[in-house]
Amino acid sequence: MSATPILSIKDIVKIFRNGSEVKAIDDVSFDVNLNEFICIIGPSGCGKSTLLRIIAGLETATSGQILFQGQPKTQPTSKVTMVFQTFGLLPWKTAVENVELPMEVAGIEKAEAKARADRYLKMVGLGMFENAYPHDCSGGMRQRIGVARALALGPEVLLLDEPFSALDELTAKSLRILLLQIWGDPALPTNNFVMVTHNVEEAVMMADRIIVMSPRPGRVVGELKVPLPRPRFEHLRDPLFFDTVDKLMGMLSSNVEEQM
Amino acid sequence: MAAFAALLATYLLGSYYIGMSVVVDVPYYALLSLGRVAIVYFISLGVGLAFGILAATNKHAERVLVPLFDIGQSVPILGYFPVVLTFLIIAFPHGVGNEIGADFLLFTAMEWDIFFGVVGAVKNIPSSVEEAARGYGFTGSNHLRYVVIPAVLPALLSASVLAWNDGWTFDVASEFVQFANSAGKLTTYSVTGLGSYIQLATQQGHIIVSWYGVLVMGEIIFITNQLIWHQLQNRVATHKPVLATIIRPDLQSPLRLRRRFRRLFGLRIRQVAQTVRVSEQLSTRALAVVFVVVLSVVGFLVYAHLPIRGLQAFVSDITRPGGQLSNVPLYSLFTIGRLFAAYITCVGITLLCAVLAVTKKNFARYFYPLYDLGRSVPYLAVFLPLFVTLHGSLPTGVSQEIASFILLMLAMVWYLLFNVVTAARALPTELIEVSAVFGVKGWKRVTDIILPAVLPAFITGSLLAWGGGWNVVIYSEYVQLAGQSTPYVLPGLGYLLDNAAYVLGDIPLVVFFLFIMSGIVILLERLVWRRLLKRVERFGVEFN
Ligand SMILES: Nc1ncnc2c1ncn2[C@@H]1O[C@H](COP(=O)(O)OP(=O)(O)O)[C@@H](O)[C@H]1O
Numbered sequence: 001m002s003a004t005p006i007l008s009i010k011d012i013v014k015i016f017r018n019g020s021e022v023k024a025i026d027d028v029s030f031d032v033n034l035n036e037f038i039c040i041i042g043p044s045g046c047g048k049s050t051l052l053r054i055i056a057g058l059e060t061a062t063s064g065q066i067l068f069q070g071q072p073k074t075q076p077t078s079k080v081t082m083v084f085q086t087f088g089l090l091p092w093k094t095a096v097e098n099v100e101l102p103m104e105v106a107g108i109e110k111a112e113a114k115a116r117a118d119r120y121l122k123m124v125g126l127g128m129f130e131n132a133y134p135h136d137c138s139g140g141m142r143q144r145i146g147v148a149r150a151l152a153l154g155p156e157v158l159l160l161d162e163p164f165s166a167l168d169e170l171t172a173k174s175l176r177i178l179l180l181q182i183w184g185d186p187a188l189p190t191n192n193f194v195m196v197t198h199n200v201e202e203a204v205m206m207a208d209r210i211i212v213m214s215p216r217p218g219r220v221v222g223e224l225k226v227p228l229p230r231p232r233f234e235h236l237r238d239p240l241f242f243d244t245v246d247k248l249m250g251m252l253s254s255n256v257e258e259q260m
Numbered sequence: 261m262a263a264f265a266a267l268l269a270t271y272l273l274g275s276y277y278i279g280m281s282v283v284v285d286v287p288y289y290a291l292l293s294l295g296r297v298a299i300v301y302f303i304s305l306g307v308g309l310a311f312g313i314l315a316a317t318n319k320h321a322e323r324v325l326v327p328l329f330d331i332g333q334s335v336p337i338l339g340y341f342p343v344v345l346t347f348l349i350i351a352f353p354h355g356v357g358n359e360i361g362a363d364f365l366l367f368t369a370m371e372w373d374i375f376f377g378v379v380g381a382v383k384n385i386p387s388s389v390e391e392a393a394r395g396y397g398f399t400g401s402n403h404l405r406y407v408v409i410p411a412v413l414p415a416l417l418s419a420s421v422l423a424w425n426d427g428w429t430f431d432v433a434s435e436f437v438q439f440a441n442s443a444g445k446l447t448t449y450s451v452t453g454l455g456s457y458i459q460l461a462t463q464q465g466h467i468i469v470s471w472y473g474v475l476v477m478g479e480i481i482f483i484t485n486q487l488i489w490h491q492l493q494n495r496v497a498t499h500k501p502v503l504a505t506i507i508r509p510d511l512q513s514p515l516r517l518r519r520r521f522r523r524l525f526g527l528r529i530r531q532v533a534q535t536v537r538v539s540e541q542l543s544t545r546a547l548a549v550v551f552v553v554v555l556s557v558v559g560f561l562v563y564a565h566l567p568i569r570g571l572q573a574f575v576s577d578i579t580r581p582g583g584q585l586s587n588v589p590l591y592s593l594f595t596i597g598r599l600f601a602a603y604i605t606c607v608g609i610t611l612l613c614a615v616l617a618v619t620k621k622n623f624a625r626y627f628y629p630l631y632d633l634g635r636s637v638p639y640l641a642v643f644l645p646l647f648v649t650l651h652g653s654l655p656t657g658v659s660q661e662i663a664s665f666i667l668l669m670l671a672m673v674w675y676l677l678f679n680v681v682t683a684a685r686a687l688p689t690e691l692i693e694v695s696a697v698f699g700v701k702g703w704k705r706v707t708d709i710i711l712p713a714v715l716p717a718f719i720t721g722s723l724l725a726w727g728g729g730w731n732v733v734i735y736s737e738y739v740q741l742a743g744q745s746t747p748y749v750l751p752g753l754g755y756l757l758d759n760a761a762y763v764l765g766d767i768p769l770v771v772f773f774l775f776i777m778s779g780i781v782i783l784l785e786r787l788v789w790r791r792l793l794k795r796v797e798r799f800g801v802e803f804n
């Protein structure tokens with residue numbers, strides 16, 4: 001474990017007040033260590049997306065704070081970017097224009113932005129589709145564009161909110177492999193992933209450590225270090241994989257029953 | 261309660277400041293107009309529902325009805341109103357023709373929105389819902405009651421709000437019409453109501469009284485909107501913004517109709533044997549028969565009832581140098597320019613509101629009440645008193661241009677505003693979050709996120725706005741006041757048409773100008789708006 005975590009989530013509470021009060025998150029704390037792949041798992045509506053959006057700076061916490069490299073963070077920065085559940089692509093821009101936009105905004109020179117966009121689109125396997133519009137792309141291709149866009153700025157942390165839940169299983173599988181490659185590639189600056197999911201196998205397959213949340217109001221009810229060696233694809237038939245899945249299942253469901 | 265208090269207060273203040281004798285009958289007139297608008301609304305509703313459901317569920321009916329209604333909505337209603345009214349007055353003397361004429365104008369002001377709203381909504385029923393309904397054995401009236409009507413209701417309500425407001429706006433035009441004879445003597449055809457009350461007051465120079473009438477009419481529109489339509493809309497859960505795309509879907513263009521005619525007349529007959537083609541040909545034939553019948557009836561009436569000059573004289577008159585025809589190109593440009601100036605101003609206002617709708621959280625709190633208020637202004641009724649008021653201190657041409665500009669803006673802006681603001685507010689939150697995460701701010705956010713996102717709604721709004729504009733520009737380019745030997749006019753296509761209708765009484769000439777005007781309307785719609793819409797539609801955001 002390295003000394004300072006890249007990201008610290010400290011005592012985050014979120015209460016939505018519009019008319020009635022909804023307590024979405026109740027005192028959540030955990031660290032993301034350097035080069036770690038974290039999954040946050042929990043039942044639907046437990047505040048996973050809200051937590052991720054607070055980390056991204058899209059939502060302000062009612063109390064608590066986010067420390068990024070030891071400094072409090074409340075605003076979006078190009079050091080922490082996000083991949084969206086339904087891709088969040090601009091339908092009126094081509095693949096390459098979608099990837100370029102954040103760089104343009106960040107003041108990166110046009111030629112440099114174009115070159116980088118090309119490189120990242122190639123990396124996600126869309127070298128041939130630079131000028132395609134999102135509506136001409138399949139769901140899998142769209143999410144690849146989303147990933148290229150998020151990485152092109154060279155962020156330190158990549159946040160992913162159920163990035164595969166709008167995709168079919170086969171497409172999801174190939175994208176999981178792609179993401180793990182990117183995460184493990186030391187040549188790329190982005191090596192800290194925080195991914196929200198509600199898919200148990202997916203979490204076990206991808207994460208170093210899994211944060212388990214309770215139904216609303218979301219609290220951290222457990223943490224699981226995944227003991228499987230990498231690359232994980234060679235171990236998907238291991239008893240250890242199934243044991244870990246079972247254990248995580250247990251942590252999730254004991255909590256649900258407790259609520260009922 | 262507050263509504264009635266407001267009406268009572270208006271009444272009392274009116275009787276105090278203007279005089280009891282002048283306003284004493286206003287409630288009676290208002291009730292007459294309310295009754296007229298309401299009855300015609302229900303007729304339009306019945307016709308729209310019946311034909312709309314028929315057209316949406318029956319292929320053959322669709323082939324006949326949709327093009328007919330499409331042509332109907334492309335012809336500016338104030339353009340053919342004098343023609344129809346002339347027939348009706350001859351056919352039904354003793355004031356009955358006037359009343360039918362007024363009702364007819366109101367009907368045409370309301371019907372198209374309702375019909376296309378119904379057709380669009382029925383066609384938009386998801387096929388999974390239809391399949392489920394079929395699977396559970398819903399047929400006939402059950403299908404209608406549990407699937408079609410609930411599916412149509414939101415669009416029907418949106419269309420009804422438009423229709424109701426349009427009906428009131430055209431009330432003033434429908435209740436009071438003046439024809440001049442060759443000697444310049446005016447004949448007035450009017451039916452009793454709030455609209456003719458306003459007109460008469462303006463004609464007689466009681467400008468305060470006419471403003472008072474406008475105020476009462478605005479209050480009625482506002483109150484009925486709040487009490488009836490808002491309540492109904494709150495009750496019918498709408499999950500999506502009902503954009504005007506649903507009100508005026510692109511179903512079938514007259515251009516395709518033309519192609520079908522060509523095929524009918526032998527230019528394109530290649531396929532005869534195939535049963536599908538045969539049935540298509542049959543319905544085309546039916547359509548052709550309907551057309552021929554309508555045309556010959558109209559033609560017969562024209563020649564039987566109207567003392568018109570011969571066809572030859574007509575042709576030579578419009579083609580001779582300095583005749584009516586030579587004015588057409590330039591005057592068309594004037595009218596288009598007038599519409600364009602108002603349109604550009606509306607665009608500016610709309611874009612500002614779109615940006616505010618996305619960036620300011622409580623924008624909707626202020627926007628919708630203001631929208632409701634503004635939408636209640638019966639702009640056609642405003643025009644004449646406005647012109648006369650301005651005329652007091654400004655030169656004639658200037659005051660008429662200004663009044664016309666304001667009238668056109670009021671006719672155009674609401675379509676744009678409503679569509680664009682609704683679309684801006686329905687912008688998926690994910691897109692807004694994308695711009696926040698990647699730091700897209702300021703002007704860049706306007707040009708790269710907000711504008712492209714509202715573009716389809718913007719174009720639909722523009723299409724509707726221009727349609728509305730053409731309808732009222734006819735009204736503003738020609739003003740005839742009592743005691744004035746010549747009318748006040750602005751050079752334009754609307755003036756040419758009005759002159760032909762109200763001064764020359766030349767029906768073929770009116771029809772001729774109507775063709776030109778409808779041609780411009782259809783060309784603009786097909787070549788500009790529909791084409792743009794097609795191009796941007798695939799870039800539209802998905803509303804969920
Ligand atoms: N803007 C909001 N206003 C009010 N309540 C919200 C808002 N966003 C989320 N919530 C509520 O907070 C809870 C957590 O939502 P979310 O974070 O989306 O859950 P998850 O992603 O785990 O499914 C839900 O009950 C949701 O209804």
Ligand SMILES: [Mg+2]
Nearest residue numbers: 048049050162
């Ligand atoms: Mg979520």
